[in-house]
Amino acid sequence: MIVCVAVVGHQNNPLYIQSFTDADDSLKLRHIVHCSLDVVDERVNNPKKSGPTLNETFLGLLYPTENYKVYGYLTNTKVKFILVTTDLDVKDADVRNFFRRFHAAYVDAISNPFHEPGKKITSKTFAERVSTIVKSFGMSSTR
Amino acid sequence: MGREVSESCVDSLLTEMVSMYCNRLYANKPELAASRIDAIGYQVGHQLSERYTMERPRFTDHLDAIKFICKDFWSELFKKQIDNLKTNHRGTFVLQDNRFRWVSRMSLDPSENGDLSQENAEAAENKAAQEPNMHLHFSCGVIKGALHNLGIACAVSADPSHLPACSFVVRIKP
Numbered sequence: 001m002i003v004c005v006a007v008v009g010h011q012n013n014p015l016y017i018q019s020f021t022d023a024d025d026s027l028k029l030r031h032i033v034h035c036s037l038d039v040v041d042e043r044v045n046n047p048k049k050s051g052p053t054l055n056e057t058f059l060g061l062l063y064p065t066e067n068y069k070v071y072g073y074l075t076n077t078k079v080k081f082i083l084v085t086t087d088l089d090v091k092d093a094d095v096r097n098f099f100r101r102f103h104a105a106y107v108d109a110i111s112n113p114f115h116e117p118g119k120k121i122t123s124k125t126f127a128e129r130v131s132t133i134v135k136s137f138g139m140s141s142t143r
Numbered sequence: 144m145g146r147e148v149s150e151s152c153v154d155s156l157l158t159e160m161v162s163m164y165c166n167r168l169y170a171n172k173p174e175l176a177a178s179r180i181d182a183i184g185y186q187v188g189h190q191l192s193e194r195y196t197m198e199r200p201r202f203t204d205h206l207d208a209i210k211f212i213c214k215d216f217w218s219e220l221f222k223k224q225i226d227n228l229k230t231n232h233r234g235t236f237v238l239q240d241n242r243f244r245w246v247s248r249m250s251l252d253p254s255e256n257g258d259l260s261q262e263n264a265e266a267a268e269n270k271a272a273q274e275p276n277m278h279l280h281f282s283c284g285v286i287k288g289a290l291h292n293l294g295i296a297c298a299v300s301a302d303p304s305h306l307p308a309c310s311f312v313v314r315i316k317p
Contacts, residue, residue: 077192
């Protein structure tokens with residue numbers, strides 16, 4: 001089950017953060033997202049020896065904490081998407097699919113002429129699309 | 144997604160935008176009009192680059208990003224690629240388009256403006272030369288916004304001396 005998604009801009013400024021649990025641990029989730037930004041920077045600046053994964057947008061599992069798994073995705077414009085999930089067996093293809101749809105929703109939200117780049121995303125349509133994507137992620141992975 | 148408009152609508156919008164900024168809002172201050180049009184282009188380029196880099200892997204260096212502008216970005220916008228790319232390998236690139244779409248239908252003949260008396264002919268020629276320049280400010284803004292979004296700070300200027308062929312000079316700031 002996805003507990004949190006976040007969009008972070010290229011100066012590490014938060015553009016959108018949304019948690020999907022009822023529990024009141026949004027502070028802890030923000031802390032997890034914040035720590036994962038360091039891991040993203042480290043992955044990008046110190047590439048592993050394997051060449052083919054150097055320029056991919058999908059960064060994969062960033063780090064597993066005791067309850068959560070954190071996945072990262074970095075776009076060409078240095079915008080980071082962070083996904084925090086409690087699922088124990090998450091398929092790689094599912095996460096990639098999720099990020100692809102999330103990226104499409106993000107691009108549509110950014111193309112709004114009234115959206116100011118660098119400010120938080122306030123579009124209700126974006127929030128609805130994200131919650132639809134999050135719900136369908138849960139459906140497809142519980143097989 | 145999936146709604147489209149015809150190209151003539153985009154042409155008309157650009158023409159009207161340039162005419163509004165030059166003739167009504169900043170009638171006697173062409174530099175301010177130019178910088179406002181540039182800023183509009185910047186925002187458009189910023190958002191378009193976000194959309195067109197969606198499925199691509201990340202760029203490794205500046206040349207890769209400039210090549211993306213020349214090939215994918217230009218073909219999404221104008222259905223053709225940049226015809227010629229030159230660089231001095233020290234941060235300056237010249238992108239040449241032999242038939243730039245947005246000015247290809249503009250009249251470049253100053254005598255069509257009606258007045259044929261001596262001093263008016265000169266003013267008309269200046270005004271006629273200004274119109275495509277203002278359109279080019281918008282295109283420079285689009286390129287600048289796209290490159291800034293990819294992390295490359297640069298200055299873009301256009302060379303309108305051989306319309307409808309147009310060269311854009313991109314200078315990357317160190």
